[in-house]
Amino acid sequence: MYENSGNIARDRLKYLILKDRVSCTNETIDMIKYDVLKTISNYIDVDNINSQIFIEQNDNKPLLIFKVPIK
């Protein structure tokens, strides 16, 4: 789908600013993911492979989101 460059700029900027504000590297994200999954696995059976972690913008505050499917 054709996208106007104004929208592309806005989306790139949003992601960039999010990363700036959180100042969180990809390695850190991976470590958080590993630790959280390990902790949850102590209590319930989860699908490690299909788990996702990402940061989103919510009301101008960064939001850390986990998607952890339960087996």
Place this chain on the structure above:
Amino acid sequence: MSEVIVVTSGKGGVGKTTTSANIGTGLALRGKRVVIIDADIGLRNLDVVMGLENRIIYDLVQVIEGQCRLKQALVRDKRYEGLYLLPAAQTRDKDCITPEQMKKLCNSIKSEGFDYIIIDCPAGIEQGFKNAIAAANKAIVVTTPEIAAVRDADRIIAMLEANEIMDTTLVLNRIRVSMVARNEMMNLSDVEEILAVETLGVIPDDDSIVTSTNKGEPAVAIENSLAGKAYRNIVSRILGEQVPLLELVPPAPTPFLSRIFGWFTKGKG
């Protein structure tokens, strides 16, 4: 009670100096007593934008170092009653003054009974920025609708907050209306949503800024300049008046084109 407003941006070349000159001049046109300080030590430019480059005798660093009195260094703009420039030093660098000295300087300007002190901040986040914001109780962040400029503005807004400047507003500069209309440029709401600060004004990308800067006459004083009107609105808002944002509409299509447009819009009201 005088107000100290720093004009800042992070990124260079987005229009800090032009904005400082226009806001300062605009406030003087509204009868206020104003000092505009060029805090960009080593890269002095505000004097040129204001057309006062041939009138400089002393500079800000010389006042701070006690080589002259404040009154000797203030360049009075003869065209606008109540408007003064305190020029930056050209042959020194930003590390030669401290935030404390800047505060002291602004206090002595305040005691001369000025209504507004406008500080033109240098680009960057180093010593020059720290000096420029030290005495400010308000900040105006200038940005353009580009990723790099808005990203830097976001960093600057966070730093202003960290330095306890809570009254920060946004000037979105150099909007190209026809590009925004085609959605090929970020618009005000995109930038507002990301930066989450109140908008003080929007300035269209306007040839009259180039021509007025060429002549050293701020656009705010030019009646038929669109950017000048945008700056006059900003000045009114600084003075506490409620003024709607300038409605920026793309230039009307030629008669031939509008006829074609007419075919598509007919019957839609």
